[in-house]
Amino acid sequence: MELPLVVGVDGSEPSLRAVDWATDEAALHGVPLRLVYASLWERYEGAALAEGLDRSPEQVMADNVVEAAAQRAHRRAPEVKVTTDVLPDDAVSVLLNEALTAAALVVGSRGRSGLAELLLGSVSLKVAGRAACPVIVLRGDQDNQARAGTHRRVVLGVGEGSHGTAAARFAFEEAEVRKAALDALRAWRCPAYESTDAPLLEGEPARLHEQRAAEILESALSEAAAEHPTVELRRRTAEGSVRRVLLDASDDADLLVVGVRRHHHGLAGLQLGRVAHTLLHHSACPVAVVPQRG
Structure with a gap:
């Protein structure tokens, strides 16, 4: 059925x-x-x-x-x-x-x-x-962006520990059925305590955090990408807050996909984090919240 x-x-x-x-x-x-x-x-x-x-x-x-x-x-x-x-x-x-x-x-x-x-x-x-x-x-009611196929672009926000996520599979499936490109984004930031004024070390902490973000992105997408080889996949890391990076990406997207983890806290069930909460309030396009286990 x-x-x-x-x-x-x-x-x-x-x-x-x-x-x-x-x-x-x-x-x-x-x-x-x-x-x-x-x-x-x-x-x-x-x-x-x-x-x-x-x-x-x-x-x-x-x-x-x-x-x-x-x-x-x-x-x-x-x-x-x-x-x-x-x-x-x-x-x-x-x-x-x-x-x-x-x-x-x-x-x-x-x-x-x-x-x-x-x-x-x-x-x-x-x-x-x-x-x-x-x-x-659904978001974007003032400009009627909540329509399928307007931009032919699906955005996936890749979070920490998202290896083999349900969100990634969902995003690939949506991109495939829409014949849309999939932009997979992983935001990163260099903690303030790692910054340095030494010219020889300048940029090194940032490079390491960007590299780590790229590794997380690759690991999270590899399985779903293999299952959907026809989807145009664009991997991107971006420096900045997760909320700002994804909100900016929602401006010209048909769908923004994020995963949320299930926490067993009695009847509370699945709880949204700050990122998903912000996106649901301010995204320029529809937001898909996909539950993940583990």
């Missing part, structure tokens, strides 16, 4: 953009599209009311939202198989449960309230930080 691409919808403009983007992706990958709406109306108003003759306003709204989203997806790509569901739970719980049987989750950057950065933290950040599958958060 093919795993679907799952989209959380709530009727907001960002969620409709997520439907558009995910529909294009489902068509590109040849996978089903699943649209889900989280609704607590049945839990709060009771099963008896749910079984009555009259439907609550919340149920009517939920049904209308998913139906409108499904029609939108069908108009955009009639060949994509679309299913919908209204599920009785909060948005984060619904999406985390859907992630267990999804190829990936797609979410907008905010919900109906329009508080862009605050609601990113309330739903999208929580889902991206804990989901069992890749989560793609």
Whole structure:
């Protein structure tokens, strides 16, 4: 059974953009599209009311939202198989449960309230930080960059200890299906305590850190590169903070891919680091957060 691409919808403009983007992706990958709406109306108003003759306003709204989203997806790509569901739970719980049987989750950057950065933290950040599958958060809504194939360029941020990462494989797969180039970036910085004013030693610490970055990059990419020999791979090391290097790279990319490691801390699940958190708030293109184990 093919795993679907799952989209959380709530009727907001960002969620409709997520439907558009995910529909294009489902068509590109040849996978089903699943649209889900989280609704607590049945839990709060009771099963008896749910079984009555009259439907609550919340149920009517939920049904209308998913139906409108499904029609939108069908108009955009009639060949994509679309299913919908209204599920009785909060948005984060619904999406985390859907992630267990999804190829990936797609979410907008905010919900109906329009508080862009605050609601990113309330739903999208929580889902991206804990989901069992890749989560793609759409960014760049003002200039409509959240469209597949605009630049034909996928960017992968290679972190520490990323040997054989799920993120690298995901990035190669996305670049291959898009027929896009893959820019793999590894940022490095020379610690201040290693700097020196001695002319004969000037530049030596920096050279060693740059060399180390190149070695990490090569090791992280070798396995996935061998599995996808047709992908145009461009390896690059850059001096500077990871956040700044990747944000700059997102300006003309179709997708920015980063990996995050799973930490077992009770119910907290997968936690985002500062880099992923910054990218989800400020990237100019959609960001794919890919969970890694180990």
